[in-house]
Amino acid sequence: MSVFPAPADKRTLEEGTVLSPRFDASGLVTCVTTDAVSGELLMVAHMNAEALRRSIETGEAWYWSRSRQELWHKGATSGQIQTIVEMRIDCDQDAVWLKVEVAGDGGCCHTGRRSCFYRRQPLRAEGSAPLVFA
Numbered sequence: 001m002s003v004f005p006a007p008a009d010k011r012t013l014e015e016g017t018v019l020s021p022r023f024d025a026s027g028l029v030t031c032v033t034t035d036a037v038s039g040e041l042l043m044v045a046h047m048n049a050e051a052l053r054r055s056i057e058t059g060e061a062w063y064w065s066r067s068r069q070e071l072w073h074k075g076a077t078s079g080q081i082q083t084i085v086e087m088r089i090d091c092d093q094d095a096v097w098l099k100v101e102v103a104g105d106g107g108c109c110h111t112g113r114r115s116c117f118y119r120r121q122p123l124r125a126e127g128s129a130p131l132v133f134a
Contacts, residue, residue, distance in 0.1 A: 003053055007093075014091055021052060022094040028064055029094055033108070036085035036099040042108040043116040045074075047096060059084050061098055079104040 007013035007020040021029050028046040035042055047055065051062040051071055061074040061082035075081035082100040089096060102108060109116040122129040 004049060013093055019089060020093055021049070021089070021096075022092060023049065024094070026066075028066075029096055031063065031096040031098060033061065033082065033098045033100055036101050040115060041117050042100070042102070042114070052096065055084060055087070055098070061100060074108075075103060078107075080107055082108070 004019055004021050007016065007018070012018070013020055013022075023029055027048050029052070031045050031047045032041070033043045033045065034040060045063040046066060047062070048064040048071075051064050054060075054062040054071075054073075061084060063072045063074060064070075065072040073081075081103040082098070083103070084098050084100055086099040087096060088099075107114050109118065111118070118134055119131040120134045121127075121131055
């Protein structure tokens with residue numbers, strides 16, 4: 001049983017003040033994480049109900065690892081704990097946006113980079129070019 005109530009109707013979902021996340025068929029919502037100061041996009045991950053609940057209760061980011069099929073406290077092993085400064089929910093409550101401060105060296109990516117978005121795809125006439133490291 002989820003700790004989050006189902007919305008009574010669409011208006012309540014979109015205009016109400018009750019958190020009623022719409023988890024997908026796998027029980028997940030997408031979570032976008034940015035740096036609270038710079039606004040830099042750090043990562044995109046997923047949360048199940050337990051990860052969302054723990055994130056709210058602790059003020060630190062918790063996610064659901066789809067590859068490991070387990071709850072994941074970001075930074076528990078790396079020291080790069082993400083302290084949540086602000087949590088926002090989108091209009092139809094199927095996505096979460098975390099604004100965080102990152103402990104440690106400030107990295108978020110498992111590759112050791114600050115952001116998981118470290119490559120750029122060329123567009124238009126250059127669209128067939130390889131990815132470019134940003």
